[in-house]
Amino acid sequence: MSIAIVSGIIILVLLVIMLVAGVPIAVALGVSSVCAILPVMDIDVAVLTGAQRIFSGISVFSLLAIPFFILAGNIMNKGGIAIRLINLAKLITGRTPGALAQTNVIANMLFGAISGSGTAAASAMGSIIGPIEKEEGYDPNFSAAVNIATAPTGLLIPPSNVMITYSLVSGGTSVAALFMAGYIPGILWGLACMLVIYIIAKKKGYRAKSTFTAKEAGKVILQALPCLLLIVIVIGGIIGGIFTATEGSVVAVVYSLCLSLFVYKSITLKDLPKLFKESAEMTGIIIFLIGVSSIMSWVMAFTNIPEAVSSGLLAITNNKYIIFLLINIILLVVGTFMDMTPACLIFTPIFLPVCSALGMSTIHFGIMLIFNLCIGTITPPVGTTLFVGVKVGNVKIETVFKQLLIYFAAILxxxxxxxxxPQLSLWLPSLMGYV
Structure with a gap:
């Protein structure tokens, strides 16, 4: 039996056992990786090399973008941006069937893109739109299902922390290219759900009960414009080469802070220490995961596990379309019990070489990977966005999940x-000269 197979089995078995036992994912990754290298390396050398890999894995300038985007997202979550985006979305949907539910979709896409968090979008939008929908006669389970199904769109529509993580682990794929590549898939996700909503709402008779006057519409647009300018400034600056993604994350913090403190006046200086503390805690978790995953990446490269997986998949079939389908199925299953960041860190070095060998670009693979893992955030047993949406909607998970099935069909x-x-992911990056 080759060392790649032995090491792969050790990692898989130990990882599953520790995760089932409730061991933190970062610890499980580190321990299973070190144990997997022991058949070919002394334990003292393995532990020392593992420690070095942790520090080298996080000593990357581009990773500074993650804490700043997290902080910017936290500021926006508390900064009164949600209600202004909801009003803008209501203006866009007008009197279409299920207008409030359609509003939820657009608001999730906008707020998720600005905050970079699916759970934040589900929480903010569900808590504001949910009660309004209930007043207008919407089924609470229908409303919660819409909110849950569309909250992850903001993880595909930039800026997105998981794209920055993927850029690092994939060997330096352009963050700007990934940002551009996420737009069309993220928008298509939202549009597919809007089509489902239209059909259901028409059948159930859900229609808007209010409209905006020209004066009110102007006020709504004026209030939402500063929020939307954040996307234009940050993404435009990165794409235009004015600043890097890391520098753009700092711009996002400064802009969102000024907007929330001085324009909307929805947070005060007293709120900042708590926001900084929450952001630091979240950053610590993600950065430590990235550092520990560097040990696994090194073990995989040392023992040739990616090559063994590639050979195994190609032994099943040499049809790239079937292999892509198999990879999608595996990632969908993985996403149901593993958070996005560790899943991205673990499976990128395994499947990227396979897809690259079959002619898929690193940008296209990154979007496919993230899309799969986004679906995992709304599926049990570890669907964080699902649980937040259920809690905010004050409904039962079993009744909501039945209503989610039709949205899953559209999303899949x-x-x-x-x-x-491929052009759905690559057209915009190629238009901007990244491909």
Missing amino acids: AVLLLVTYI
Whole structure:
């Protein structure tokens, strides 16, 4: 039996056992990785090398973007931006069937993109739109399902921390290219759900009960404009080469802080220490995960595990479309019990070489990977966005999940389009000269 197979089995078995036992994912990654290298390396050398890999893995300038985007997202979550985006979304949806639910989708796409968090979008939008929908006769389970199904769109529509993580672990894929590549898949996800909502709302008779006058519409647009300018400034600056993604994250913090403190006046200086503390805690978790995952990446490279996986998949079939389908299925399953960051860190070095060998670009693979893992955030047993949406909607998970099934069908259809039509991911990056 080759060393790649032995090491792979050790990592898989130990990782599963420790995760089932409730061991923190970062610890499980580190221990299983060190144990996997022991058949070919002394324990003192393995531990020392592992420690060195942790520090080298996090000593990357681009990783500074993560804490700043997290801080910017936390400021926006508390900064009164949600209600202004909801009003703008209501203006866009007008009197279409299920207008409030359609508003939820657009608001999730906008707020998720600005905050970079699916759970934040589900929490903010669900708590504001949910009660309004209930007053207008919407089924609470329907409302919660819409909110949950569309909250992850903001993880595909930039800026997105998981894209920065993928850029690092994939060997330096352009963050700007990934940002551009996420727009169309993220928007298609939202549009697919809006189509489902339209059909259901027409059947159930859900219609808007209020409209905006020209004066009110102007006020709504004026209030939402500063929020939208954040996307234009940050993404435009990165794409235009004015600043890097890391520098853009600092711009996002400064802009969102000024907006929340001086324009909307929804937070005060007294709120900042708590926001800084929450952001630091979240950053610590993510950065430590990235550092520990560097040990696993080194072990995989040393023992040739990616090559063994590639050979195994190619032994099943040499049809790239079937292999892409198999990878999608594996990632969908993984996403149901593992958070996005560790899943991205673990499976990128395993599947990226396979897809690259079959002609898939690193940008296209990154979007396919993130799309799969986004679906995992709304599926049990570890669907964080699902649980937040259920709690905010004050409904039971079993009743909501039944209503989510039709949205899963629409989302999976979009996933297949994104997988097999590369231009959906690559058109915008190529237009900007990144491909």
